[in-house]
Amino acid sequence: MDVKNLSFLFSCVILGINLSTAGLLKCYDTGNFTTNSTYGKNLDLFLSSLPANVSRNGGFYRTTIGQGSNVVHGLALCRGDTSSEACSNCVNLRVKEIKASCPNQTEALLWEGDVVCLVRYANRSIFQTLELEPSQAGYNTGNILGVTWNVTPFYHIWANLMDGLVERASNGTSSLKFATGIANVELEKIYALMQCTPDISQKDCKACLNQTVDQYQRCCLGQRGGYVLTPNCHFRWDLYSFFNSSDDTLNLNPPPPHISPPLSATNNSTNRGDNGGLGSQAVVIIVVPIIILVAISALACILLRKRKNRKQENKSADNNNSLESLRFNFSAIKVSTDNFSENNKLGQGGFGSVYKGRLYDGQDIAVKRLSDNSVQGDLEFKNEVLLMAKLQHRNLVRLLGFSFEGKERLLIYEFLPNSSLDHFLFNPVRRLQLDWDKRHKIITGIARGIRYLHEDSRYRIVHRDLKAANILLDDDMNPKIADFGLARLFSVDQTHDATSKPAGTFGYMPPEYIRYGTYSVKSDVYSFGVLVLEIIIGEKISCFRSEEGEDLLTYAWQSWKRGTEMNMIDPALKDGPRIEMMRCIHVGLLCVQAIDSNRPNMTSVVLMLSNYSMSLPLPSRPAFVDSTMEPLQLTVNEASVSELDPR
Structure with missing residues (x-):
């Protein structure tokens, strides 16, 4: 095992931990119940039976218990490539976590787990209804430029893979709406997965997945891997395999057929290479404990951080989620405007210049680059963006999002071709x-x-x-x-x-x-x-x-x-x-x-x-x-x- 392969393995372990432990928890403030109430007993009955029922029903289970004001509507969903045993174990852990985190709320939602599973319940009907909020997006810390300098072809293939998976997942059955895919880009592979709760329609599933892809592009474009979770769907992609592929896995560019090495190639020393260096067995003995130690340390840090984050108020979390869903990657906007080229400049105002931009998916945007003499702080800027984003009217220009880096502050609007x-x-x-x-x-x-x-x-x-x-x-x-x-x-x-x-x-x-x-x-x-x-x-x-x-x-x-x-x-x-x-x-x-x-x-x-x-x-x-x-x-x-x- 050479240094290059060792480095790649190390990065995969760290990146995998970052994404697999991400999740979305929401304890709604729509109502509360007491432990011994009828609603509480109905909820306990639903949650206690959930692990067994979801594994028996192919990874998706929904039911209604009780009636009137004490009715509990609930569901659970496991990832489409999960075994029955793994699905049951995941849901069992989520049940314990959601009871501890939302002890008396009549409505709650939790996405989490190594392979991600969903537990959700409410005292209102949540079936066959598309809901896009709350949502949670995340990404790896590595930048895509560390993989390839040829970003445009990379994202063209990435977008094609996302489009293909949206179609496949949304056209699933009433028991499974799930799709995986692989695409080859230069020396790398893009792995992606999408899934909807099977109770929603093909149209709603497609809309939900398109929304998650759009949200990822706004917040995290340019990062090496990422995910988005919503109440009715989720998607994830990365540069290493994190799912169990099958014959149904979408493969945009099948790799060339594998050619077995000659038998003599296996007749190597187990302790030393031909050049006298350490053999693979010695490298494994040294490296594996180090990787395990780093992985355990990283996992402990993440668990501590998650425990701290869960103590924050739900209202604050909702605002952050809404704000992050509007945030564009600064590098992506810079590329879209050709580095704020004069040729793309639409006008100049008292608060800055406006440029035309084009995102990698072909969408035209108007980018307002605020002048650097403003004394407005980051918090005030974010609050203003959140306020403007909530103003929705056919006769107001629509704010698509924002971006900032250092002193640079950008507002991204819909592009209107007829000017002013x-x-x-x-x-x-x-x-x-x-x-x-x-x-x-x-x-x-x-x-x-x-x-x-x-x-x-x-x-x-x-x-x-x-x-x-x-x-x-x-x-x-x-x-x-x-x-x-x-x-x-x-x-x-x-x-x-x-x-x-x-x-x-x-x-x-x-x-x-x-x-x-x-x-x-x-x-x-x-x-x-x-x-x-x-x-x-x-x-x-x-x-x-x-x-x-x-x-x-x-x-x-x-x-x-x-x-x-x-x-x-x-x-x-x-x-x-x-x-x-x-x-x-x-x-x-x-x-x-x-x-x-x-x-x-x-x-x-x-x-x-x-x-x-x-x-x-x-x-x-x-x-x-x-x-x-x-x-x-x-x-x-x-x-x-x-x-x-x-x-």
Whole structure:
């Protein structure tokens, strides 16, 4: 046994320990029971019979015991290549652990074991229902670059193997949805395994496994091996064999047939090699005890660490799981953007640059590389990411995840090919592509997105930087609000806040914010009103001048008072419905009123834009129009003012 083979064996032992002892424990906080209660007795009956029943039923068993509020729905699952005896032993250990860890919870879940088995129960139905949370992902500490420098072909083969296993496992039977596979890459082999609980459908199994692969790519791409566990499925891959292969094992690139060595090759000395070195027997005598000692030490460290981790609160664990599922590997993002190449740069903002990237699976992404002058700490950054990830609406840009390494902080968003609204609206040629139907759809979509932020989400958020450049457009020209760098979270009963450093973009900032630093949801309403008037007129507020030298708001107000508001409308919209256009001008003027309390909230705005039987109040003077206001030179340029205090 030479040094190279010895090193490989050593690494396999250590890596195998890291993954085989990983697991997922969840003691739900949905309810408790007492030991001698009917529910407790039903649960004891279920758990005591579980090891024998699961081994008798081919590695998967589910049952329901009791009725009403005392009903126990439970199941157990062993890995598809596990023997009946090993399955029974694994489930028996998990039963003891789950009773010790979750002594009085009515719902609990535990994945764990050398070959991984699942025990799960609840006082609600958990059968034939796909659940993706909680989840747990893990990986080996070795980097894939230690195996091959040719990463792209490696991950191409890796992805093909994952796709093949998803298909095979999801197309299993009602008693077994399990698949294993092997793929050859240069001098290495990729080994992978996937499994679903057999009670879920083919469609749900496929969705679950695709989710686990996607979660692994987000958190751990670039590592040498890994796993993901969820309530209904799990997957694992590595560079050494960790399962029992069979005729059903998927083999993407079968190795060449084995050729037996000549008989004379076995006629070697057992104590010394031909060159006088130590023979294989001596090496084994020296090395094996060392490997066993290292393995035992590593196992002891891991068990101590697991015991410590289990004492943490479940809520904290849930947040960490959610956060880690959003984390991308920094090296993978760096590769996807060609090392943040200028050729991939989409734009520059007050908080950093945005680059186009393409992941190895072909998905296009937008990567915001935050500037390094931010004083925001790692914890604050992670909390902000978690908050943004929970905002889900068709008119908000979707955050896919984040990444950071050292001072580098990245936000990864969905990529929208049509760029931003200003790219079309303020270009005399591209503006012609925006007919009235598209512009009206953009106006109403922005309104719904702001309403969601202010009133419909679980949080109350003031964006503070709504402008055409921060409205992105998808393939169908649907608007999506972007760039939450200045956003502020309000409490439920909070109406206003203030800052000594107003931040935003001149022209879109209301007077109370510029003068006093006071902002509220009505600040966003004002910015929306400016956007509406820009969309109808087709020009930027900072660039517009009428023939009489009026700025955009003054021109809109005077046209309204004179009854000549039809002259405001972009000539490219000559074929549009005048009633809709007039109504949008009316709503825009209501939103830019100088006194913030006079401006409507966004729920009213959405109703005004969609319900034509609703009568509208007359607007009062817009901001920055009357001479009693101090003159503000807001049209010299459209500078964005950045606020650098911690958020």
